[in-house]
Amino acid sequence: MTFFITLLLVLAIGSLFVVPTLEDIRQNIWNAEMRYSLKLSLGTGLISTILVMFFALPIGYALSRFHFWGKGFVKTIIDMPIAFPELVLGLCLLLLFGNTPVGKLLSALGLTFVFTKKGIVAAQFFTALPYAIRIMKSTFDYINPRIEFVSRSLGYSMAETFKNISLPLAKNGILASTVISFARCIGTFGTVLILAGGSFMKTEILPITLYLNISYGNMGMALTSGIVLMVVSFIAIFIFEKTEVGL
Amino acid sequence: MMKRLLIVAVAVVFLSGASVGIAGDLMIFSGAGLIKPMEEMRANFAKTYNVTVDVHYGSSGEIFAAVAAGQPCDVLIPGAEKYTEDAVKNGWVIGDTVTKLVLHVPLIAVPKDNPANVKGFMDLVRSGVRVAIGDPKAPAIGRVARKMLKKAGVWEQATKNITVYAPTVNQLLIYVALKQVDAAIIWGDLVTWAEGKGKLEVVPIEKQYNIIKTIPTAVCTKATHKDLAYKFNEYIASDEGLSIWTKWGFEPCKK
Numbered sequence: 173m174t175f176f177i178t179l180l181l182v183l184a185i186g187s188l189f190v191v192p193t194l195e196d197i198r199q200n201i202w203n204a205e206m207r208y209s210l211k212l213s214l215g216t217g218l219i220s221t222i223l224v225m226f227f228a229l230p231i232g233y234a235l236s237r238f239h240f241w242g243k244g245f246v247k248t249i250i251d252m253p254i255a256f257p258e259l260v261l262g263l264c265l266l267l268l269f270g271n272t273p274v275g276k277l278l279s280a281l282g283l284t285f286v287f288t289k290k291g292i293v294a295a296q297f298f299t300a301l302p303y304a305i306r307i308m309k310s311t312f313d314y315i316n317p318r319i320e321f322v323s324r325s326l327g328y329s330m331a332e333t334f335k336n337i338s339l340p341l342a343k344n345g346i347l348a349s350t351v352i353s354f355a356r357c358i359g360t361f362g363t364v365l366i367l368a369g370g371s372f373m374k375t376e377i378l379p380i381t382l383y384l385n386i387s388y389g390n391m392g393m394a395l396t397s398g399i400v401l402m403v404v405s406f407i408a409i410f411i412f413e414k415t416e417v418g419l
Numbered sequence: 420m421m422k423r424l425l426i427v428a429v430a431v432v433f434l435s436g437a438s439v440g441i442a443g444d445l446m447i448f449s450g451a452g453l454i455k456p457m458e459e460m461r462a463n464f465a466k467t468y469n470v471t472v473d474v475h476y477g478s479s480g481e482i483f484a485a486v487a488a489g490q491p492c493d494v495l496i497p498g499a500e501k502y503t504e505d506a507v508k509n510g511w512v513i514g515d516t517v518t519k520l521v522l523h524v525p526l527i528a529v530p531k532d533n534p535a536n537v538k539g540f541m542d543l544v545r546s547g548v549r550v551a552i553g554d555p556k557a558p559a560i561g562r563v564a565r566k567m568l569k570k571a572g573v574w575e576q577a578t579k580n581i582t583v584y585a586p587t588v589n590q591l592l593i594y595v596a597l598k599q600v601d602a603a604i605i606w607g608d609l610v611t612w613a614e615g616k617g618k619l620e621v622v623p624i625e626k627q628y629n630i631i632k633t634i635p636t637a638v639c640t641k642a643t644h645k646d647l648a649y650k651f652n653e654y655i656a657s658d659e660g661l662s663i664w665t666k667w668g669f670e671p672c673k674k
Contacts, residue, residue: 263593271598286599287583366590369583372554384586387477387557389484 188402192395200396208373209381210400216289216377217357220296224304224353225346232308232349233338237317254302258362261298265367269294291368292375296357304353311345312338344415351415355408359401378404444470445647446491448482450498450559452523452588452606453634456667457496460655463663470647478587479559486511486639493648496636496655498523498559503635512637516649518656521669523632524607525563527622528595535601540567540628543602544576551594551603554584560591563630564604571628595619611668633672 200206234240235247253261269275269285278285285291315338323333339346361379368375372384378397385394449457454476465472475482479497486492486506495512497503500519506512529537535548543550553561561584568574582600585591591603592610596618610621636655642648654660661671 266593266597266599365586366593369590369594370586371584372556374584380586384554384557387481387554387586389480389487391484391488 196392209376213377216292220357221354228304235309236312262363262366287369295363295367296360299360300353300356304349307349311342348415351408351411445472447474447494448492449496451476493642499632503637516638519672520634521664526607528605530598537602544573549600550580551583551600608668
């Protein structure tokens with residue numbers, strides 16, 4: 173059974189690489205649209221990942237170490253975006269950042285998310301955050317709290333313990349979480365489509381390029397963006413496997 | 420067990436390589452904007468002839484490319500005549516089956532209460548009005564919108580107002596309904612959709628600016644069920660078919 177599914181997957185992935193000609197790929201990878209979308213994808217993906225990790229670290233730590241009122245509720249809400257479709261998340265964000273007091277307040281602060289590149293980052297952030305938090309939480313779950321108690325008893329403050337003991341021990345988990353977040357950010361489609369609009373050469377990231385070119389009927393270009401996305405996630409999963417952290 | 424599965428897997432791969440899908444009796448490729456009347460007609464036709472009818476919806480460019488790539492299709496119904504004309508030239512559809520069905524009339528959709536006070540086509544280029552159009556390369560309405568703006572000689576000006584080029588028509592509706600834009604150029608039939616009801620208002624585009632499209636239908640040369648395909652092709656252009664089109668806001672072509 174395992175082999176059967178693996179075989180099918182290998183064939184499916186393989187066909188993405190076999191169908192287009194090399195010449196096609198070479199031309200497509202250097203065309204202006206692809207370069208724009210690749211650059212925008214990497215840029216927004218990087219910013220989103222940094223933001224995601226900035227929030228995922230403390231949240232994951234808090235969820236793992238502390239018991240507080242309403243923790244179950246918080247966990248459920250934070251995990252929810254994993255379960256519901258990206259399109260729904262995109263619609264929720266569009267509603268929130270649209271004509272609501274929250275949206276107006278953010279706009280006044282210069283944070284306009286609808287139809288903008290900032291919107292891409294916001295969409296990626298909310299899509300990837302739950303995954304990062306999950307990995308960080310399980311990473312901290314595996315670190316024995318007694319080590320932290322010992323550190324506290326030897327004179328480190330709570331913050332110092334976190335910085336000098338917990339963080340270095342969580343190194344692999346942080347790496348894994350960063351890599352998965354980045355891959356998730358780069359691959360975000362539905363949320364970006366709805367919130368940022370998915371406009372050609374404006375808010376166009378790799379998955380949008382793929383989708384746009386399917387609707388243009390330009391298969392060569394669509395396949396090329398598919399390959400680029402595949403390579404990114406392959407590298408991400410490869411690094412993730414190397415770090416050997418369970419979800 | 421394992422071995423047999425592998426044999427099946429290999430067989431499946433080879434079969435699918437020949438692009439033989441496990442389809443129903445009839446395969447229709449239709450423009451995504453036609454989904455409402457199409458679904459109703461599909462159900463009626465399937466019931467009358469006791470057959471299964473599968474409809475693949477996509478942007479006109481997408482379904483046209485699918486036919487070009489040789490995907491199995493019996494009847495092609497794109498959003499504009501340009502596609503059937505090209506398909507006839509390339510020998511993908513049978514010339515004398517091409518039938519004009521209904522008119523596709525673009526208009527301007529604005530949010531309820533018309534916040535930017537859009538009264539006509541030229542208001543779209545007034546400064547400060549946020550406009551959404553379809554991606555000029557993807558859905559037919561995007562290309563038509565650009566054509567109209569170019570014809571009026573205001574495309575350059577308009578691009579300053581256009582905040583989003585949506586890859587799908589449905590996005591345009593959402594953005595208007597949620598007041599994320601002040602106006603969008605959209606097909607008239609789309610705004611009769613129940614979803615938009617009460618959330619948006621309609622501003623007609625003046626005759627001199629408007630470009631009205633005709634929706635055609637045609638039987639594919641490679642249709643595997645020619646007999647049924649002809650029947651479906653005639654059914655959607657019949658009086659009964661046209662009454663369904665009208666119900667969903669399309670205007671029948673004058674015969």
